[in-house]
Structure formats: C-alpha cells, structure tokens
Amino acid sequence: MSSNEVQTCAILGASGHGKVIAEMAELCGYEEIYFFDDRWPALQGIEHWSVFGDTASLFESCLKFTNVVIAIGNNTIRIEKQRLLQSAGANFSPLCHPKSHISSYAKIGAGSVVMANAVINPFAYVGNGCIINTSAVIEHDCSIEDGAHVSPGAMLAGGVCVGETSWVGIGAQVKQLVKIGSRCVVGAGATVVNDISDGLTVVGTPAKPIVQG
Numbered sequence: 001m002s003s004n005e006v007q008t009c010a011i012l013g014a015s016g017h018g019k020v021i022a023e024m025a026e027l028c029g030y031e032e033i034y035f036f037d038d039r040w041p042a043l044q045g046i047e048h049w050s051v052f053g054d055t056a057s058l059f060e061s062c063l064k065f066t067n068v069v070i071a072i073g074n075n076t077i078r079i080e081k082q083r084l085l086q087s088a089g090a091n092f093s094p095l096c097h098p099k100s101h102i103s104s105y106a107k108i109g110a111g112s113v114v115m116a117n118a119v120i121n122p123f124a125y126v127g128n129g130c131i132i133n134t135s136a137v138i139e140h141d142c143s144i145e146d147g148a149h150v151s152p153g154a155m156l157a158g159g160v161c162v163g164e165t166s167w168v169g170i171g172a173q174v175k176q177l178v179k180i181g182s183r184c185v186v187g188a189g190a191t192v193v194n195d196i197s198d199g200l201t202v203v204g205t206p207a208k209p210i211v212q213g
C-alpha cells in the first residue's frame, strides 16, 4: 500500500475467522480496523477491536474504507454479502498473509483471503470471496470458484477444480485433476480421488457421499 491516506479495513463478521483477518490486515499495513456485526449494538467489541455497527451501517459507510472483507464462514452468505456490497461500490481487494506464498503467475480474486503458510502455485486461479486457510496447498493449475473455502492443511494436487461455495474440510487431500462441483462439502481428513457432483457431501478415504440429515 503506498497512499498517504490512512489505510482502513472494514470486516463484516466479528467471528473467530474475523479475528484472524483483523490481525492479517494489520500485518498487511492497514492502520485502522472497523468490525461490523449484526449483534451490534449489544456487541461493542471483539478482543481489543471495536464493533462500529451492523450490516446496514456498513452499507451506509462502505465507500469510506480502503478495503472491505466479509468474515462470515457460511460460503453462500459470504459471497452474497460481498456481491451486494460490491454493487454498492465497496472495494474488495484480496488480503494475503505476508507469510503465505503466492506465485506471481497465480490469480487471486476480489475479497479472497489467503492465510499464513498457505501456498498457491503457478497458474492457479482463486475466484472472489474465497478462503484459502492456514497452511492449505493449492497446486499449479487449480481453479477455486467464487465463495469456496479450502480449510487449514487441506491439499489440492495439480489441476483440481473446486466449484462455487464448496467447502474442502480441514486436512483433506484431493487427487490431481479431480473436479469438485458447486455447493459440495469435503469432510475433514477425506481423500478425494473421483469427481464429486454438485451439492454432495463426501467423507473418508477414499471419499464417499453421505446423506445429509
């Protein structure tokens, strides 16, 4: 960041995930952090950060922030809120931890966050509003569509596709060239060796679908 103006970051969602994003924003040079959460005004703060308003307040004030990040874990809600705020003119730059490794040949979309120790290798594509969580590995030529979340320690081999709003659970592994559809869930620790159709939840090694109750 090079501007002389104070660099401000608004975060919607005073969650555990929001705390990680707040620290990451500070490490990236944002000087002021403004949380927003629908539990405001009852909720006034999170750790040492203040909560300044609810979603409606953020919509009213979104143009004044250097950057806005949605820290909502639910993938569908996160990308919906981001798209609405983008329509209202808010700026969504990607936020990448200084200790993540992102190839200069990779692309990271608006509002996506890349946590500490994550690796994103050449010609990988990460869409808008995605979470690439702590120590996740996104190998070369992967494609992660809008609103997807790759959890801590999950590893995607080369050329894997993860569809919109899908969630790859903590420590999961995905074989090269596998296509995971939209709205899928890959359970914690699963090993995915075959393509997954839209909307399925899979668990285990090799990963198989489970029926959601």
Ligand SMILES: CC(=O)SCCNC(=O)CCNC(=O)[C@H](O)C(C)(C)COP(=O)(O)OP(=O)(O)OC[C@H]1O[C@@H](n2cnc3c(N)ncnc32)[C@H](O)[C@@H]1OP(=O)(O)O
Pocket: 133, 151, 152, 168, 169, 170, 185, 186, 187, 188, 189, 190, 201, 202, 203, 204, 210, 212, 213
């Ligand atoms: C920074 C952060 O914290 S990021 C968050 C990281 N967290 C994760 O990655 C969690 C990912 N979530 C999971 O793995 C979940 O267990 C899910 C989404 C796969 C399933 O959750 P639910 O729908 O609540 O299923 P539920 O817990 O009722 O389990 C259903 C069945 O699947 C089994 N099961 C659930 N998860 C798994 C799993 N990861 N691996 C193997 N079996 C599993 C259960 O034992 C249960 O089996 P049973 O019917 O024989 O008893």
